[in-house]
């Protein structure tokens with residue numbers, strides 16, 4: 001049976017947690033941050049995603065994975081994506097590795113272990129079709145352009161590993177996308 005997406009009540013909890021995380025960051029870093037748009041439109045194996053799109057900061061969550069692993073996602077995916085947003089705001093995009101030192105430092109300031117792996121059973125999570133397979137671990141390390149570089153990406157076999165660090169996804173070919181440096185381990 002397929003997991004249902006989180007209901008509106010839980011969505012509000014996630015939005016509140018995201019907002020609280022950003023407000024906490026404002027105190028920690030003594031500056032203001034705009035609230036990004038928060039959407040629950042991810043599917044497949046990705047728990048969360050931060051992106052800048054049309055000058056709009058967006059944090060997207062997977063409503064199915066949040067339903068199934070609500071507490072873990074609230075405790076980890078929310079600050080994980082918020083930290084990507086904060087790093088982008090504070091340091092920009094140039095020469096910033098997605099899970100590099102800046103992101104790790106922000107996570108630690110937020111009081112969350114800077115982990116990029118998770119172990120979710122995805123067997124009952126609706127999968128979206130992918131135009132091409134995404135190679136675990138090869139995303140940022142290859143230095144080659146990839147089509148999408150999601151967070152919390154499980155390798156083949158359904159054992160989510162997040163081996164692929166997650167990046168600031170941009171549309172292929174966008175200037176920001178090309179600015180991302182090569183070597184990155186996660």
Ligand SMILES: [Zn+2]
Nearest residue numbers: 151165166167
């Ligand atoms: Zn990430």
